[in-house]
Amino acid sequence: MVGTRRASTSSSTSVAHGKDLIKQIQAAIATNDHATALERLDDFKVHAATTFVGNEEDELRLRREAAEHGVMISAATRDEESFERHASQAKAAYDACKRAPCKQPIERSQNEALIVGLNLLRLLVQNRIAEFHAELETTDDDVLKDQRVQAVLELEQFLMEGAYNKIAQRQNALPDPSYEYFMSMLMNTVRDEIASCAESAYGSLTGAEAMKLLGFANAQEFEKYANARDWTMDANGGVVFNEEVAPASARDIPAAALINQTLLYAKELERIV
Amino acid sequence: MVRRELTSENVRAFVGAVLPEESAARAALLARCETKAAGRQTRGKSAGTKGKGGESDDAVVDLSDVAPCALPEAEVYAYLVVLMHLIDGERGEDALECAREAVDRIKQFNRRSMDVLAARVYFYYSLAYERFGSLEDARATLLALYRTSALRLDEIGQETLVNLLLRNYLHYNLYDHAEKLRSRVTLPQSRSIQQQCRYAYYLGRIRAVQLEYSEAKEYLTQAYQKAPTGAKGFRLELLKWITIVRMLLGEIPERKELTQPEMRAALAPYFDLVQAVRMGDLTAFQRAAETHGTTFTEDKLSNLINRLRANVIRTGLTRINTAYSKISLADVAEKLGLPSVEDAESVVAKAIRDGNVDAVIDHSAKVMYSKETTDVYSTQEPQSAFHVRIAFCLDTHNEAVKAMRYPPKEKAKTADALASRGVDNDASGLDLADFDDDYDDMDFF
Numbered sequence: 001m002v003g004t005r006r007a008s009t010s011s012s013t014s015v016a017h018g019k020d021l022i023k024q025i026q027a028a029i030a031t032n033d034h035a036t037a038l039e040r041l042d043d044f045k046v047h048a049a050t051t052f053v054g055n056e057e058d059e060l061r062l063r064r065e066a067a068e069h070g071v072m073i074s075a076a077t078r079d080e081e082s083f084e085r086h087a088s089q090a091k092a093a094y095d096a097c098k099r100a101p102c103k104q105p106i107e108r109s110q111n112e113a114l115i116v117g118l119n120l121l122r123l124l125v126q127n128r129i130a131e132f133h134a135e136l137e138t139t140d141d142d143v144l145k146d147q148r149v150q151a152v153l154e155l156e157q158f159l160m161e162g163a164y165n166k167i168a169q170r171q172n173a174l175p176d177p178s179y180e181y182f183m184s185m186l187m188n189t190v191r192d193e194i195a196s197c198a199e200s201a202y203g204s205l206t207g208a209e210a211m212k213l214l215g216f217a218n219a220q221e222f223e224k225y226a227n228a229r230d231w232t233m234d235a236n237g238g239v240v241f242n243e244e245v246a247p248a249s250a251r252d253i254p255a256a257a258l259i260n261q262t263l264l265y266a267k268e269l270e271r272i273v
Numbered sequence: 274m275v276r277r278e279l280t281s282e283n284v285r286a287f288v289g290a291v292l293p294e295e296s297a298a299r300a301a302l303l304a305r306c307e308t309k310a311a312g313r314q315t316r317g318k319s320a321g322t323k324g325k326g327g328e329s330d331d332a333v334v335d336l337s338d339v340a341p342c343a344l345p346e347a348e349v350y351a352y353l354v355v356l357m358h359l360i361d362g363e364r365g366e367d368a369l370e371c372a373r374e375a376v377d378r379i380k381q382f383n384r385r386s387m388d389v390l391a392a393r394v395y396f397y398y399s400l401a402y403e404r405f406g407s408l409e410d411a412r413a414t415l416l417a418l419y420r421t422s423a424l425r426l427d428e429i430g431q432e433t434l435v436n437l438l439l440r441n442y443l444h445y446n447l448y449d450h451a452e453k454l455r456s457r458v459t460l461p462q463s464r465s466i467q468q469q470c471r472y473a474y475y476l477g478r479i480r481a482v483q484l485e486y487s488e489a490k491e492y493l494t495q496a497y498q499k500a501p502t503g504a505k506g507f508r509l510e511l512l513k514w515i516t517i518v519r520m521l522l523g524e525i526p527e528r529k530e531l532t533q534p535e536m537r538a539a540l541a542p543y544f545d546l547v548q549a550v551r552m553g554d555l556t557a558f559q560r561a562a563e564t565h566g567t568t569f570t571e572d573k574l575s576n577l578i579n580r581l582r583a584n585v586i587r588t589g590l591t592r593i594n595t596a597y598s599k600i601s602l603a604d605v606a607e608k609l610g611l612p613s614v615e616d617a618e619s620v621v622a623k624a625i626r627d628g629n630v631d632a633v634i635d636h637s638a639k640v641m642y643s644k645e646t647t648d649v650y651s652t653q654e655p656q657s658a659f660h661v662r663i664a665f666c667l668d669t670h671n672e673a674v675k676a677m678r679y680p681p682k683e684k685a686k687t688a689d690a691l692a693s694r695g696v697d698n699d700a701s702g703l704d705l706a707d708f709d710d711d712y713d714d715m716d717f718f
Contacts, residue, residue, distance in 0.1 A: 130483035136576055137446040137482055153579075160583040162623025165615045194619070201622035201634045209636050254653070261660055268667045 014051035018062045021047060025069050034077045041070055060100050064093040068111045075118055075178045080126075087119040113146030114176055120152045121182045124159070125189065132156065148175045155186070164194050168215055191215060195229060199241050206238045284358050288351050291342060298348045301374065302355050305367055345382050349390045352378065356397045365405030372398040376414065383425060392433040399437045408444050415441065428461035432468040435460065439475040446573065448482045455479065470499040474511060481514065481577060486522045493518060509536050510572075516543050517577050520584060525551050542568045550581060553589025555610035558582065586611075586620060587629050594630040594643050602639045614639060 021044040028037035044066050052059045070086035097106040116139055123132040136144075136153075143149060151170070158166045167190050171183055191214055198205065198213060205213070207222070216222040226233065232240045285303060292299035352375035359368035376398055379391045395418060402411035415438050422430030435458050442451035455476065477492035497511045516526050531537075531544045542565035549558035562569070562578055569575040589609045593600060606617035621641055624630045631644045649655065 130485070131449070133482050133484060133576065133580075134448040134452075137448055137573075157579070157582060160580070161586055162583075162620045163611075163616050164619045164623075193623075197619070197622035197626040199626075201625040201632075202636055203633055205636055213636075258656075265663060265667075268670075272670060 014047070015056075015058045015062065018044060018047055018052070018059070022062060022065055022069070025066070029069065029073065029076075032076075034073050037069070037073050038077075041066060041073065057100060057106060060093070060097050060106060064090070064097055064109055067093045068109065068115055071115050071118065072178060075181060078181050080122065083119075083122060087115065087122070090115050091119075108142075113143050113148045114178070116143055117146070117148040117152045117175070118178060118182070120149065121155070121179060121186070124152065124156055125182045125185045127189075129156075151175045151179075159190075159193075162193075162197065164190050164197075187215070191225075195225075199229075199231075202241055204234070204238055204240045206236065207233075210239050279358055279361075281358070281362075284355060287354065291347055292351055293342070298351065298374075298378065302351055302371075305355060305359070305371055345378075345384065346387050346390060349375065349379060349387060349394060353390060353394050353397065356394065356401070360397060360401055360404065363404075365401075368401040368404075369406055372401045376418070380418075380421070385425075385427070388422075388427045388429050391427075392429045395430070395433055395437060399441065403444070408441050412438070412441050426461075429465060429468075431458075431461055432465060432472075436468055436471045436475065439472070443475060443478060448479055451475065452479050452483070466499055467501075470496050473499070474507075474514075477518075478514060481518050481521075486518050490515065490518045490522060505535065509539055512536065512540065513543055513572055513574065516540075516547065517574055517581070520547065520550050520581055521577065523584060523587070546578065546581070550585050550588060553585055553587075553592050553609075555582070555585050555589065558585045587624060590621065590624050590630055594632055594641075598643045600641055602634070602641060605641060 021040055025037050025040045025044065028034070028040060044062075048059070048063055048066070052063075067086060067090035071083065071090050074080075074083035074086050094109070094112055097109075100106055116135075120132060120135060123129075123135060139149070144153075151174075155167060155170060158164070158170075167186065171187060174180060174183060194214055198210070207219070210226075211219070211222045214222065214225070216225065226239060234240055288299060288302045292302070352371065356368060356371050356375060359371055372394075375394050379387070379394060395415070399408070399411050399415065402408050415434055419431065419434040419438065421427075422434060435454070438454055439451050442448075442454065460472070473492045473496035477489045477496060480486075480489035480492060493511055493515045497508060497515060500508050500511065502508075512530070516531065519526050526547055531540045531547060533540075542561070545561040545565065546558070549561050558581070562575075566575065569578050586609055590605070593605060593608060602614050602617045602621065605621065606612070606614055609617065609620075611617050611620065618634060618636075618639070621630070621632070621634060625632055625634070633642050633644065634640070635642065
């Protein structure tokens, strides 16, 4: 009897201390002091690991909030590794909240869609498409319907279809400022994609057209990029992609490969007969 | 099937006759049959009037001279029969409790002769949780059981439990977990066709979600070919997955595959989808996806179907490209249902880069020119197609030769010693697997 009372009082003080730490983290984030925020976050994690009982509502909320802050800090400091870690912590925290053994289910976090969206965008940028889709399967429907997640899903669809121009348009209409970093990385990927498409789809392009297509603001940058890709420039600053291909000649016959194949058939046939 | 004709009286008589009086399980199992007698009686009676009831009455008489048997196998078998009966009778609470008791009881033994029975019990344990409880709760037990079976080289148990765990994870869409488990587990040389088939199905689903479509198709088709013709639900499920995966690969399933008489109604939504993809008609595709949205979500395929959008555009583009030698991008946008000319331009550019269409875009005139189709027979195409086919035939031949080899002789001999076999025996799985097949029909009753 006494024991349980002591446990409950100590857990309520530890929750209070946890709240304090979270407040400090928030304050640090507000002043853009990410290093301090990370330190406080570590303090919180240690505190949570040592004193929290496990599955009381307040504790779960605090853990969830801490993990969310962790994700946002890593997004702001552009640390992909720690982002990945924090995102999976946040996911675990959401899961724990969902199946908490309370009478009233714990309300969904306001930020859940944001965190999920960011994480999906990260997977997309890192070209981990398989994980992207696996993640999608485990995401709840009402989170999926959120604008912040939908935006990322559309980006993926545009990428798959090849509607690159739309991705560029989206860059100016991000659902949340924290998407900026990953979005700028995505833009670089997209530029490479556009360039490689242009190489095979167009015969030639004028300089101005090519710049517009690739989204370059000034000519120097464009020239540098064109040189990096080994593009042939004509006299007017245009780009020529498809040189005339020479007609096929006897030299194009892959003699060695053919001989190998035929020998293989002979060998296998011999085995059968 | 005897299983459908079973009444609780039969089961009770069976338990009473087979298990010795002093066994604790006997009392527990009898009590369980007892409580449900009231609810089940009516169904048992109606089955009796159909003429086959005579059989089950005979069974009761027969059982009266059966000597009780104290072997733990008999006890586990009795558990299995009761458990199955409870599940069929939809007596959820009882089934769950009975399943837990049975698993607890099995844990007390370490006998290789019990592996097959135990594997069956695990299966129904998981089924009971799936139908009457929540599968999540069974996960910890199943994992623990898997560890035990791996340590004891209980192959049939390992196989069954891996499949149950995969099912468990996929039930909650935890593709990540499932893949991690799958990649770390070393499966025994698989012997039971049923388990192999289930495994291929789960693996196919994982691969499909991971965008490994050709692998996914391979596994799913394998499962489809191995599935018994009687398992209609399973085959239907597989057919749905195969259809979607094939379309993602750019293949169009044939009409007759989707219009098999007994599956036609269930596959209708998929038929609409296939039509839309074949025509490359984006609006029809969207309409199909919307009208059948709930069906697709239930089948857990809606996310995969969203991915099909790009394929629809591709097909449409290919059709346009073959039909017109020169077409303005504005017309392309209109035909494909794309919102703007810029969209059409970059979509076409990507299709050209990926080799789906052979064309050139004139950027300033906003026109797409198809390249002249060259004579295929002047290229390497036919040669490589020929090679692929020959390689396939040779492979099939070699596989067939391999499959004709018989297992070494001394292993086959031990088959007679089935009952008295000791702790570890490599061949046990082989004949036990046959045993397992019979078991499905309960012939052994």
